[in-house]
Structure formats: structure tokens, C-alpha cells
Amino acid sequence: MKLTVDNVSRAFGGVYAVRDVSLTVPSGELRAIIGPNGAGKSTLFALIGGQLAADHGTVALDGQPVERLPAHRRARHGIGVVFQAARTFPGLTALENVMVGAHATTRAGFLTAALRLPRHHREERLIRERALTCLDRTGLADWAHRPAEELPLGQQRALQLARALCGRPRLLLLDEPASGLRAAEREHLATLITGLRAEGLTILLVEHDVAFVMRLADRVTVLDLGRVIAEGTPAEVRADPRVIAAYLGPSTEPPTPAPAPASAPAPAEGAGP
Numbered sequence: 001m002k003l004t005v006d007n008v009s010r011a012f013g014g015v016y017a018v019r020d021v022s023l024t025v026p027s028g029e030l031r032a033i034i035g036p037n038g039a040g041k042s043t044l045f046a047l048i049g050g051q052l053a054a055d056h057g058t059v060a061l062d063g064q065p066v067e068r069l070p071a072h073r074r075a076r077h078g079i080g081v082v083f084q085a086a087r088t089f090p091g092l093t094a095l096e097n098v099m100v101g102a103h104a105t106t107r108a109g110f111l112t113a114a115l116r117l118p119r120h121h122r123e124e125r126l127i128r129e130r131a132l133t134c135l136d137r138t139g140l141a142d143w144a145h146r147p148a149e150e151l152p153l154g155q156q157r158a159l160q161l162a163r164a165l166c167g168r169p170r171l172l173l174l175d176e177p178a179s180g181l182r183a184a185e186r187e188h189l190a191t192l193i194t195g196l197r198a199e200g201l202t203i204l205l206v207e208h209d210v211a212f213v214m215r216l217a218d219r220v221t222v223l224d225l226g227r228v229i230a231e232g233t234p235a236e237v238r239a240d241p242r243v244i245a246a247y248l249g250p251s252t253e254p255p256t257p258a259p260a261p262a263s264a265p266a267p268a269e270g271a272g273p
């Protein structure tokens with residue numbers, strides 16, 4: 001699903017968190033959004049997902065404007081969101097938590113469910129199967145029947161992703177999905193994201209782990225102080241002087257075999273034995 005954000009702004013108390021941001025993400029692209037703390041990344045996600053309303057500007061999915069719709073209506077249009085903070089529904093099992101994610105997209109309405117009509121039972125069975133598949137994909141099959149609040153942090157984050165996937169999104173917003181994960185969990189997540197992208201899902205990824213982002217993203221948009229300061233392929237963005245000044249700094253780049261120009265001043269860091 002193609003995402004078009006056009007001139008979107010949102011201020012809090014007179015201060016812009018996001019200002020005149022435009023971006024187009026073609027269907028099937030994995031776009032990373034990076035930038036320093038407070039750059040407006042999470043706010044931009046909320047403006048796309050509908051958790052926040054924009055002061056002005058438009059958001060369109062496959063050309064259809066959605067900026068006036070609340071979050072649950074945007075979810076029906078195919079937006080899935082994984083928030084930065086792990087939010088599970090305590091008292092429900094992991095499986096039940098994931099099943100909640102599918103209800104946004106089911107045909108059976110509240111009344112059907114409340115009256116427990118046969119159609120409701122059919123849908124519940126299908127949702128349960130779908131939820132189990134999503135748990136399996138996110139490495140949580142063994143946790144399905146455990147209370148969600150008993151899951152360790154890494155698994156709670158995976159649970160959020162499973163829940164979003166269970167809603168069958170066509171645009172997935174991932175806000176710092178790798179934070180707090182251990183190396184093996186990170187690798188599993190990277191493989192999963194790559195797989196989802198290969199299936200044609202459009203993905204927006206906010207992540208502070210630059211190495212993680214750069215190896216996954218097709219293109220990268222860089223925000224600073226609420227504005228887009230650069231956009232391009234990972235290599236273009238890494239080499240952009242404005243991005244280096246605002247965010248990356250000269251030495252965060254993972255080691256690459258690029259030849260250093262003879263006149264380049266070598267950073268002193270790590271020069272010792």
C-alpha cells in the first residue's frame with residue numbers, strides 16, 4: 001500500500017513537533033525514519049496511524065485521504081502500528097492479546113459477537129488460527145497460553161508485532177521495535193522484517209540502532225526538529241553532511257572497506273593499543 005504524507009504539521013503548546021513533513025512511500029518499500037531524540041519521529045507515526053490529528057496536511061493510503069479518520073478506521077484501511085512502549089492487555093493470554101489485533105478487521109461486528117451468533121464463532125475460530133500463526137512467526141508459539149504480563153520484555157515487544165500482523169496490515173508502522181532486545185532477538189526481528197517486506201508489505205521503521213536500520217531499509221528519511229532534512233538510500237543518507245552534523249556524527253558509521261582520502265583527518269577514537 002502506498003503512503004503519501006503531504007505537508008503535515010502538528011504543534012504542542014505552540015512548538016512544532018512535526019512541521020510541513022511530506023513523504024511518499026511506494027507500495028512494498030521499507031522506509032526507515034531516523035533522527036535525534038525529539039526530532040518528531042513518534043509524532044509523525046501517530047499522525048499517520050491516527051492516534052494524533054494533524055493541525056494541517058494530508059495523509060493518503062493508495063491515494064485515499066485518511067487524515068480525518070480516527071485510528072481504528074485507519075486500521076481498517078490496513079495500517080498496523082507497533083508502539084514504542086510495550087502495551088499488553090494484562091489478564092489475557094498472549095494468544096488472546098494477539099486475537100484482539102484481528103478484531104479491527106473482522107466482518108462480525110460487536111452485536112454479532114455480543115449475541116454469540118454462529119457467524120461470530122466461525123470468525124473467532126479463524127482469528128484464533130491466524131493469531132497462532134502470527135505467534136509462531138514472531139517466535140512466541142510456546143508462550144501462547146501464558147498470561148501476557150509474564151512475558152519478558154523482548155517477548156512483549158514481539159507480541160505487539162504479532163498483534164499488529166494479526167490485523168493483516170498493508171502498511172506497518174514499527175516504532176523502535178529493536179530497542180531492549182538481545183542480539184539473538186534482534187536478528188530474529190531483522191529476519192522477520194525482511195520476510196514481511198519480501199511479501200510486499202509497506203513498512204515504516206523508526207529505530208535508533210542505525211546499523212540495524214541501514215541494513216534493512218530501502219530508503220531512509222531523516223527528521224530533525226520536526227522537519228525532513230534528508231532522504232535517500234542508506235548510503236546517500238550516511239554520506240549526507242547535514243545528517244552527519246545533526247544525527248550520525250562522523251564516527252557512528254559501521255566499519256566499511258571504503259578507502260580513506262589521504263588528507264582526511266583520522267578520528268583519534270580507538271587509536272590506542
Ligand SMILES: Nc1ncnc2c1ncn2[C@@H]1O[C@H](COP(=O)(O)OP(=O)(O)OP(=O)(O)O)[C@@H](O)[C@H]1O
Nearest residue numbers: 012013016017035036037038039040041042043044
Ligand atoms: N503529547 C505531547 N505533548 C507535548 N509535547 C509533545 C507531545 N508529544 C511529543 N511532544 C514533543 O514533540 C517533540 C517531538 O517528539 P517525538 O516523541 O515525536 O520525537 P521522537 O523523534 O520520536 O523522539 P525519541 O527518539 O526520543 O522517541 C518533542 O519535543 C516532544 O517533547
